Amino acid sequence: MTTKALFREDTYANNVVAEVIAITPEGGIVLDGSIFYPTGGGQPGDSGRITWNTGGLAVATTVKAEGDQIALVPAEPETLPPVGAQVTQTLDWGRRHRHMRVHTALHLLSVVIPLPVTGGSISPEKGRLDFDMPEAPDNKEALENELNRLIDQDLPVSEDWITDAELHANPEMVKTMSVQPPMGAGHVRLIRIGEGRDQIDLQPCGGTHVARLGEIGRVRLGKIEKKGRQNRRVYLHLDD
Numbered sequence: 001m002t003t004k005a006l007f008r009e010d011t012y013a014n015n016v017v018a019e020v021i022a023i024t025p026e027g028g029i030v031l032d033g034s035i036f037y038p039t040g041g042g043q044p045g046d047s048g049r050i051t052w053n054t055g056g057l058a059v060a061t062t063v064k065a066e067g068d069q070i071a072l073v074p075a076e077p078e079t080l081p082p083v084g085a086q087v088t089q090t091l092d093w094g095r096r097h098r099h100m101r102v103h104t105a106l107h108l109l110s111v112v113i114p115l116p117v118t119g120g121s122i123s124p125e126k127g128r129l130d131f132d133m134p135e136a137p138d139n140k141e142a143l144e145n146e147l148n149r150l151i152d153q154d155l156p157v158s159e160d161w162i163t164d165a166e167l168h169a170n171p172e173m174v175k176t177m178s179v180q181p182p183m184g185a186g187h188v189r190l191i192r193i194g195e196g197r198d199q200i201d202l203q204p205c206g207g208t209h210v211a212r213l214g215e216i217g218r219v220r221l222g223k224i225e226k227k228g229r230q231n232r233r234v235y236l237h238l239d240d
Contacts, residue, residue, distance in 0.1 A: 002068035004033040007046075008159075008189070011100065011208045014093055020085045021069075028063065028071030029080060035089050036062040038070045042120040042127075043099055043207045045073075048091040052081045096208065098124035101216045101238060104157055104209045105147070107193060108216075109236055111201050112146045113137070118231055122207075126222065126237040133232040136224050144221045147236075154214035155194040160202075162188055 001021045006013055013035045022030040029050070036059065039045035045062035050072065060075035074080070081087050099122055106127045110117055119130035137143055191209055193201040210216060222235030 001030075001032070003031060003065075003070040005070070006033045006035045007037045007208055008206075010035075011211070014089075014091050016089050017086055018089060020081050020083050020087060022083060023080055024065055024071050026071075026073075027077075027080065028065060028073050029087075030065055030069045030071050031087065031089070034062070034070040034072070035091060036070065036072055037096070037099075037208050038062045038064045040064060041205065041207050043103055043122045046091055046096050046099075047075075048089065048093075048096075050081070050087045050089050052085045052087045055079055055081065095124050097210075097215075098238065100208045100210045102127040102236070103207045104193075104213065105151070105216050105219050105236055105238075107191065107201055107203065107205070107209075108147055108150050108213070109234065110203070111150065111193075112143050113234065119233075126235055128222075128233055128235045130227060130231050130233045132230055134230045136226070136232055140221050140224065144219070147219055147221070150200065151213045151216050151219065153194075153198075154212050155198060155200065156212055157209050158192045158195070160190045160192055162190060 006016060016035050018031040018033045020029060021032050024030060036046040036048065039061065047061055048059050050057060050059060057078045058075040059072045061073045063071050063073060065071040102122050106120060106129055109129055113131055116132040117129050118132055121128055188204050189206055190202055191205040192199060218239040220237050220239045222237050225233040227233045
């Protein structure tokens with residue numbers, strides 16, 4: 001049995017009922033549909049709470065489990081819901097939404113710095129991308145201004161799907177050198193920023209994103225660190 005990735009169908013879904021289909025050997029709770037995003041692609045797993053008719057517990061994080069299953073990890077050793085129970089999932093929405101804002105802002109960072117990406121990570125306050133960048137940028141302030149200019153355009157953020165073969169035929173879509181998009185299921189999810197002539201980015205991604213750029217709010221660039229002979233780590237902060 002697999003877990004349906006409800007967080008992809010509706011990034012803003014909360015308070016959704018699902019059925020417990022398994023308990024992992026480590027005590028993770030596997031549901032038939034999850035609004036909780038599992039750790040992956042530099043984005044942390046979601047936290048929150050689940051409740052059922054005889055109990056409830058806090059979810060510390062969410063991870064990928066066997067096959068296509070997703071497991072919710074309890075914050076404390078507590079009584080678990082039985083297999084077959086109907087549970088209501090409630091995200092820590094403030095934390096998730098900040099992940100969405102940071103993640104989408106990092107896509108914009110890869111637009112204003114059009115260089116291969118060698119790594120990245122996301123937190124509720126900031127994110128970073130590592131670039132194949134032998135020399136540091138000449139004008140960090142100009143990059144920050146361009147990021148905020150793009151955010152102010154409030155372009156829509158949407159998804160599309162292509163086949164594995166189409167992605168192989170268009171390798172320039174993949175900006176990350178260290179992590180390849182998940183393939184093997186026959187199709188790959190793309191995140192699109194803008195539409196038609198106003199499109200500014202299209203790249204494979206499995207994470208969660210805001211619906212429009214204006215939701216990101218103001219951002220500022222932090223330090224730029226040298227990481228190896230040709231790598232630079234660029235930090236981006238939510239400015240609130």
